[in-house]
Amino acid sequence: MDRTFVMVKPNGVARGLVGEVVARFERRGFTLRGMKALRIDRELAERHYAEHIGKPFFEPLAAFITSGPVVAMVWEGRDAVAVARAMMGVTDSAQAAPGTIRGDFSLSKEENVVHGSDGLESAAREIGLFFREDELV
DSSP states (O other), X not given: OEEEEEEEOHHHHHTTOHHHHHHHHHHHTOEEEEEEEEEOOHHHHHHHTGGGTTSTTHXXXXXXXXXXXXXXXXXXXXXXXXXXXXXXXXXXXGGSOTTSHHHXXXXXXXXXXXXXXXXXHHHHHHHHHHOOGGGOO
C-alpha cells in the first residue's frame, strides 16, 4: 500500500469542501492515516513549494497558500498517488473533467481547491513536512 499527501487549500476550506474531499477518498477505498487543520506560514510554503521558488507564479502561490487555513491529509491505498491525482483532476480546472474534485469545484488554475503529491518521492517529502511519524495511524 502506498501513501500520498493531499491538502485542501484555503479556498476549499473556506467553501466548506473538506467533508466532500474526505468522503470521496473514503468512498474510493482509501484509508485516512493523518489529518490536521493548520495555517501554513511563509517558511513552510517555501519548503513545500521549493521547486517553484524563482518562477513567476511562486509569489502569488505562496500568498494564496498562506491566506487561510488548510487541511493536510495522508491517505493510504493501492497506487495512492496515481489514483488520488486522477480523482483530483488536472491542475487547470478549465480542463479538469467533470466528476473530478477540480472539475466539480475549482474555478481557476491558481486556486484549484486541492493539492496532491505527484509521485511517491514527493509524497514522502510532503508527508514529512506536515506530519511526524507518531501522528500517523
